[in-house]
Amino acid sequence: xxxxxxxxxxxxxxxxxxxxxxxxxxxxxxxxxxxxxxxxxxxxxxxxxxxxxxxxxxxxxxxxxxxxxxxxxxxxxxxxxxxxxxxxxxxxxxxxxxxxxxxxxxxxxxxxxxxxxxxxxxxxxxxxxxxxxxxxxxxxxxxxxxxxxxxxxxxxxxxxxxxxxxxxxxxxxxxxxxxxxxxxxxxxxxxxxxxxxxxxxxxxxxxxxxxxxxxxxxxxxxxxxxxxxxxxxxxxxxxxxxxxxx
Amino acid sequence: xxxxxxxxxxxxxxxxxxxxxxxxxxxxxxxxxxxxxxxxxxxxxxxxxxxxxxxxxxxxxxxxxxxxxxxxxxxxxxxxxxxxxxxxxxxxxxxxxxxxxxxxxxxxxxxxxxxxxxxxxxxxxxxxxxxxxxxxxxxxxxxxxxxxxxxxxxxxxxxxxxxxxxxxxxxxxxxxxxxxxxxxxxxxxxxxxxxxxxxxxxxxxxxxxxxxxxxxxxxxxxxxxxxxxxxxxxxxxxxxxxxxxxxxxxxxxxxxxxxxxxxxxxxxxxxxxxxxxxxxxxxxxxxxxxxxxxxxxxxxxx
Amino acid sequence: xxxxxxxxxxxxxxxxxxxxxxxxxxxxxxxxxxxxxxxxxxxxxxxxxxxxxxxxxxxxxxxxxxxxxxxxxxxxxxxxxxxxxxxxxxxxxxxxxxxxxxxxxxxxxxxxxxxxxxxxxxxxxxxxxxxxxxxxxxxxxxxxxxxxxxxxxxxxxxxxxxxxxxxxxxxxxxxxxxxxxxxxxxxxxxxxxxxxxxxxxxxxxxxxxxxxxxxxxxxxxxxxxxxxxxxxxxxxxxxxxxxxxxxxxxxxxxxxxxxxxxxxxxxxxxxxxxxxxxxxxxxxxxxxxxxxxx
Numbered sequence: 001x002x003x004x005x006x007x008x009x010x011x012x013x014x015x016x017x018x019x020x021x022x023x024x025x026x027x028x029x030x031x032x033x034x035x036x037x038x039x040x041x042x043x044x045x046x047x048x049x050x051x052x053x054x055x056x057x058x059x060x061x062x063x064x065x066x067x068x069x070x071x072x073x074x075x076x077x078x079x080x081x082x083x084x085x086x087x088x089x090x091x092x093x094x095x096x097x098x099x100x101x102x103x104x105x106x107x108x109x110x111x112x113x114x115x116x117x118x119x120x121x122x123x124x125x126x127x128x129x130x131x132x133x134x135x136x137x138x139x140x141x142x143x144x145x146x147x148x149x150x151x152x153x154x155x156x157x158x159x160x161x162x163x164x165x166x167x168x169x170x171x172x173x174x175x176x177x178x179x180x181x182x183x184x185x186x187x188x189x190x191x192x193x194x195x196x197x198x199x200x201x202x203x204x205x206x207x208x209x210x211x212x213x214x215x216x217x218x219x220x221x222x223x224x225x226x227x228x229x230x231x232x233x234x235x236x237x238x239x240x241x242x243x244x245x246x
Numbered sequence: 247x248x249x250x251x252x253x254x255x256x257x258x259x260x261x262x263x264x265x266x267x268x269x270x271x272x273x274x275x276x277x278x279x280x281x282x283x284x285x286x287x288x289x290x291x292x293x294x295x296x297x298x299x300x301x302x303x304x305x306x307x308x309x310x311x312x313x314x315x316x317x318x319x320x321x322x323x324x325x326x327x328x329x330x331x332x333x334x335x336x337x338x339x340x341x342x343x344x345x346x347x348x349x350x351x352x353x354x355x356x357x358x359x360x361x362x363x364x365x366x367x368x369x370x371x372x373x374x375x376x377x378x379x380x381x382x383x384x385x386x387x388x389x390x391x392x393x394x395x396x397x398x399x400x401x402x403x404x405x406x407x408x409x410x411x412x413x414x415x416x417x418x419x420x421x422x423x424x425x426x427x428x429x430x431x432x433x434x435x436x437x438x439x440x441x442x443x444x445x446x447x448x449x450x451x452x453x454x455x456x457x458x459x460x461x462x463x464x465x466x467x468x469x470x471x472x473x474x475x476x477x478x479x480x481x482x483x484x485x486x487x488x489x490x491x492x493x494x495x496x497x498x499x500x501x502x503x504x505x506x507x508x509x510x511x512x513x514x515x516x517x518x519x520x521x522x523x524x525x526x527x528x529x530x531x532x533x534x535x536x537x538x539x540x541x542x543x544x545x546x547x548x
Numbered sequence: 549x550x551x552x553x554x555x556x557x558x559x560x561x562x563x564x565x566x567x568x569x570x571x572x573x574x575x576x577x578x579x580x581x582x583x584x585x586x587x588x589x590x591x592x593x594x595x596x597x598x599x600x601x602x603x604x605x606x607x608x609x610x611x612x613x614x615x616x617x618x619x620x621x622x623x624x625x626x627x628x629x630x631x632x633x634x635x636x637x638x639x640x641x642x643x644x645x646x647x648x649x650x651x652x653x654x655x656x657x658x659x660x661x662x663x664x665x666x667x668x669x670x671x672x673x674x675x676x677x678x679x680x681x682x683x684x685x686x687x688x689x690x691x692x693x694x695x696x697x698x699x700x701x702x703x704x705x706x707x708x709x710x711x712x713x714x715x716x717x718x719x720x721x722x723x724x725x726x727x728x729x730x731x732x733x734x735x736x737x738x739x740x741x742x743x744x745x746x747x748x749x750x751x752x753x754x755x756x757x758x759x760x761x762x763x764x765x766x767x768x769x770x771x772x773x774x775x776x777x778x779x780x781x782x783x784x785x786x787x788x789x790x791x792x793x794x795x796x797x798x799x800x801x802x803x804x805x806x807x808x809x810x811x812x813x814x815x816x817x818x819x820x821x822x823x824x825x826x827x828x829x830x831x832x833x834x835x836x837x838x839x840x841x842x
Contacts, residue, residue, distance in 0.1 A: 029391050030301050031338060033624060042289060046390065048336035052624065052652035054638075063700065066652070076330055076386035077291045077308025112595060112604055117700045119652040124336030126388070128306070129290050147578060150623025152604035154595060155579035193579045230577055233606045237575050240621045241608055243800035244726070245573065251636055251687035254773035255716035266780050270719045271794075272787035272820025280825045300824070301798070 003177055004165045011177065012041070016170045019160070019221055020133075022228050024140070026148040026236050032124075034149025038141035041174055042131035047141035049149040052119035066116035070104040070123045072096050072138065078130040099135055100125075106139055106159075106189050106199040112152040121151060132175035133161050135201065139189050140225060147233055156229060157198060159189035160221030162214045164206065169213045171221045184210075188218040192226035195219065250338075252469040260470045264458040270466065276511050278462040281402065283522045285410040286530050293411025293440075297403035299462070302393020304337075305400050307385065307407040309440075311414070313374065313430065314382040325372020325381040327365070329357040331389070331400065338392040338465075353400065356489065357387065360401060360478045364486040366445030367408070374416055375426045381413060383440065394465040397476050401449040402519055408446055409523050412437035447478035447486040448516055450508040454496050459504055461511055472496075475504050479512035481520075576603035576618055583616060592626065593618030625650045625725040625749035627703040631694045632734040634715070634747030635705070637684045643677060645684050647692070650725060650749045653702055657684070657692060661706035663713070665768050683771050689715040691745050691753065710763050711735060713770045717778060718743075718755025721790050723797040725750035729804060736805045740812060741782060742789045746803060754790045756782050788815060791823040792832070798824070799833030801840075810836040 003011055010016065020041030029035035032048035039045075055061045060069075074096065076082065103125070111121065123145065125138045136159035143157045163173050163185030170177065173185050186202035206214065263269050273279070279300030288294040291308035298304045316322060331353035333346045361367060372381040385407070387400055415436040417429045453463040453471040460467060468474075472494025478486040485505070490496065496504070576582060580603045582594065590596050593605045594616055603609070605620040627633065627649070638654055639646035646654040659676060662683060684690060692705035692712050707713050725748065734746045737757055745753040756778050763770070778786075792811035793803055801807055814835040815823050822828050 027622070029304065029336075030393070031391050032336060034622065044288070048334075050336070054646075054648070054652075054654045071335060073332075073334065075306075075308070075388055076332070076384070077288055077294070077310055080290050082310035082312055082384040082386070116652050118702070122336075124334065126334060126336075126390070129288055131290075147606045148622060150593075150605050150607070150620025152593065152595070153578045154597070154602070154604065156577070191579070233577050234575060237577070237606045237608075237621060240800055241573055241575060244621065244802065251638065253636070253688045253715070254685075255714075255775055256687075256689065256720065258773075258775050259717070259719060259778070262775070262778065263783060266783060268780055268783045268787060270787060270790065271824060272784065272791055274821070277821055 001176070001180075003180060003183065004168060004170070008168070010165075010170065012174060016165075016168045017217060017220070019172045019224055020174065022225065024144060024229065024232050026144050026232065032145070032149070034145045034147070034151070036141050036144030036148055038137055038144060040133055040137045040140070040172070042129055043127075043133055043137045044129040045134070045137045045141040046126040046128055047138070047145035048124045048126075049121065049142070049145040049151065050124075051121035051149070052116035052151065053122075055118070055120035060120060061118050064117050065113040066111070066119045066121050068104055068108055068111060068113065068121050068123070070100045070107075070125065070142075072100040072103065072125045072127070074127045074130070078127050099138070102199060102201065103135070103138055103142065106157060107142065107146070109198060110153045110155060110157050110191060111146065112154060115152055121146075130175065132173055132178045133187070135159065135187050135199075136161050136172075136189070139199070140229065144229060144233065148236075155191040155193045156226055157189055158192050158222040158226045158229065159187060159199065160218050160225055161185050161187045162218035162221060164210055164214060169210070169217045171217050184214075186214060186218060188215065188222065190219060190222045192223060250465065250469060252466060256466070257470045260467055261455045261457065264455045264460050264467075264470075267458075269460065270464070273462075275458065275460045276507065278515060279464075281399070283402065283406055283519070283526055285406055285523070285526050292413065293407050293409070295403045295406030295410055297399050297406065298391070299395060299399045300393060300464070302391060302464070303389070303395055303399045304391035305387055305389055305396070305403040307387045307400075307403040309407045309411045310384040310386075311381050311411065312384065313379055313416075313428075316377055316380055321369075323373045323376045323380075324369040325383070326369065327358070327361050327367060327383045327385060329361060329385045329387070330354055331357055331387045333389040333392075333396075337389050352491075353387075353389075353396065356397060356476070357385065357400060357404065359487045359489075360447055360449065361385065361404070364484070365447060366442045366480055366486075367440060368442035371441035372413075374428050375418060378426070379428060383411070392465065394463045394468045395451060397449045397451045398462060401447065401478065405443070405446050405448060405519065406523055406526075408440050408443040410527070411440045411443070413440060445480050445482070447480040448512055448519065449476055449478045450511045450515070451476045452504045452508055454494065454500070454504070456494075459500075475501070475508065477505060477508035477512070479509050479516075481516045483509055483513055485509065574609040575607070576609055577606045578604055582609060582618070587614065588616050589614050591615045591617030593620060619726070621726050622724055623726070624652055627651060627655070627694045627697070627749070628730070629694050629696060631730065631748040632691065632745070633694060633705070633749040634689060634691050634720070634745055634751035634753050635749070636751075637686055637688045637690065640680055640684070640686060645680070647690065647705060649703065649705075649747075650722070650751060651703060655694075655703035655705050656698070657690070657705045657707065661695060661704070661708060663708055663710070663770065665771055684714065688773070689720060689753065691715055691747065710760070710767070710770070714773070715745075715753050715755065716773060717758065717775045718753060718786055719790055721752040721754060721793050721797075723750050723752060723793065723803060727797060727800065727803050728752075729802060731804065736808075738789065738805075738809065738812070740785050740789065742785050744789065744805075744808060752793055752803065754786050754793070756786065784820060788812065788820045788823070791815070791820055795823050795829035795832045796836060798826075798829050801833050801836055807836050807840060810839045
């Protein structure tokens with residue numbers, strides 16, 4: 001299959017440096033303290049945040065900060081073939097746990113947990129539909145849900161993937177692109193203000209000479225996502241303020 | 247520790263309200279809360295729906311139709327329905343990991359019972375080639391948010407998802423050696439609805455609080471419930487399955503009365519759910535023709 | 549670095565609180581610089597980095613003298629001394645109860661911080677310790693006042709007044725704490741015969757009216773879990789008021805005595821159970837907003 005047409009268009013009609021269409025919305029659930037829905041192309045994630053709240057187990061308490069927990073859940077109908085349940089199944093639960101851990105590590109430096117001693121912040125992520133870029137979409141959804149819950153953070157966390165098709169660096173890979181054997185891709189999460197990197201994952205081979213380009217492209221993608229997210233948060237906050245002030 | 251708490255005074259207040267037919271939110275005993283229904287929310291599935299009852303309980307159902315081999319020992323000329331229900335730990339504190347395993351299993355069994363055999367779906371029509379291939383409908387449900395009455399919400403969402411499901415057309419060809427082979431036609435226009443979905447049941451759960459019973463209980467009301475009676479009823483008024491759960495007991499005379507009332511309530515809600523479904527499908531059809539892609543968010547409140 | 553948001557607001561003594569002109573309201577998002585530390589101090593919802601006060605949440609910037617805070621609109625409750633809160637007992641422990649007040653950790657109610665039945669002031673004895681569950685047990689709802697904070701930020705409550713104590717004869721409504729403002733009184737007896745306790749933590753207690761004299765006359769009953777007789781009419785009133793609060797909350801209208809009264813009036817033309825549907829709740833919220841602006 002040709003992933004990049006001679007005209008420079010990708011399989012879903014995007015250009016090389018174009019993001020998938022993003023739709024997001026904070027405050028979509030009732031019981032959670034914060035929640036968000038994030039859709040990046042055909043990848044759909046629902047995030048729920050509880051806390052800071054009383055930890056369920058005393059053993060999970062830290063006296064000087066909040067403990068952060070992340071649970072990642074893959075909906076059975078998320079992949080295109082139910083029989084296989086999902087491509088996560090071939091790795092079993094370990095892959096799911098690994099993703100949860102890396103997302104937890106991504107947020108730990110950003111959440112100002114020292115202002116919530118002896119409490120717990122629980123982040124639940126549901127992958128409702130899987131079309132590639134799950135980790136980045138989960139991170140973006142979690143950021144919105146944390147902000148919706150009013151949890152103190154030093155910055156947004158924005159994540160995006162980038163890779164290479166033939167000689168061209170491409171942004172925000174979908175499932176077909178990322179599962180192609182020849183396509184190297186990396187996922188990056190940054191704090192957009194300081195541009196510090198919180199997460200960097202790459203599970204395939206990339207020529208070292210191409211790393212810089214790929215990183216720069218992923219960073220640019222994170223920047224665009226930051227703008228979109230900030231607009232959604234601002235609109236939502238202003239909307240509430242207007243209602244609030246009558 | 248994980249179970250939700252309620253005070254003695256609140257319980258007494260709710261129980262007395264059940265007796266008087268004035269519930270905490272002003273509903274009568276048989277009244278359902280307002281609910282929202284949206285279909286076609288997961289594009290990777292053959293059909294999907296989301297039902298939110300009273301801004302609380304939120305159920306997402308995805309249906310996938312896939313061809314499977316018929317193994318020896320299975321019915322030679324029938325399709326299958328395979329259900330799976332998962333309570334998200336994010337929905338409520340009492341849904342935390344491990345504690346939910348039992349609940350997930352209960353709900354999965356409940357849905358399986360409701361939809362197999364007398365569940366309406368015409369499994370015979372899901373056969374493709376005898377002893378070889380048939381359609382399997384994978385029905386997967388997620389409980390995303392919780393404020394009581396999961397069972398009824400689950401079946402409303404499932405009925406909606408089944409109504410939304412399209413099964414691709416298959417062409418069966420006889421080969422020279424007497425064997426048959428099939429071809430799945432990849433044309434959405436040629437796909438057909440689930441045979442018999444209209445006869446899939448809805449569930450009416452009645453919650454017995456010792457002196458009376460209510461339908462569509464909130465989480466608080468469920469905390470005062472001695473016993474629950476789940477009755478699955480189809481549009482013809484037939485009881486398809488029935489289950490009594492939780493620890494308490496129901497007097498026999500009351501039980502029969504509850505059964506009769508559940509059937510009556512079902513006769514009222516099935517047409518309203520179907521009317522909602524029709525409107526929702528028309529709305530989605532307009533959106534699709536208007537170039538809007540339907541998303542999970544369509545119809546959410548807030 | 550972005551231009552400090554508050555530069556133009558210096559000398560302006562009003563805070564950007566709920567009663568300010570919305571056009572002047574400053575909204576920030578996490579990571580957004582607000583002003584310099586040279587002339588301002590950081591409060592809740594902010595942090596300091598490179599001599600700049602930076603927003604840590606999405607919310608409204610408020611300024612009280614030199615203190616800058618950013619108030620998130622949906623966050624959990626963070627208590628202040630003197631707040632009236634409604635809470636639920638989650639645990640009975642050594643000489644104390646743990647109370648869920650919708651905060652980041654359970655609040656503490658010490659045995660020494662409650663009134664003993666009978667209203668007599670006396671030392672708490674060992675026998676009181678043994679019958680703590682006869683005062684409050686797991687699940688019980690209480691109304692209490694915040695007495696102090698512990699060093700780790702946990703809240704200490706007290707119920708040393710006849711207006712505080714165990715709650716009965718009604719129903720709990722949970723709403724976002726941001727919708728309840730601190731005010732002179734959080735106990736309201738509505739003309740329709742319903743009492744409302746507006747917990748600053750977002751837990752609202754709606755119950756049958758009981759006047760103070762009755763409570764004072766029967767001090768033994770303050771730990772009773774038995775409801776009084778509630779007539780069907782009273783029960784419907786309670787349900788109506790509770791649903792009015794839910795309807796207003798759905799549209800993010802502040803909950804106070806006046807908004808509840810307006811909502812109650814607007815609700816009278818509808819059956820109680822319909823008040824929480826999307827159409828009618830939105831009509832009621834609109835009507836209440838209009839009246840509040842007059």
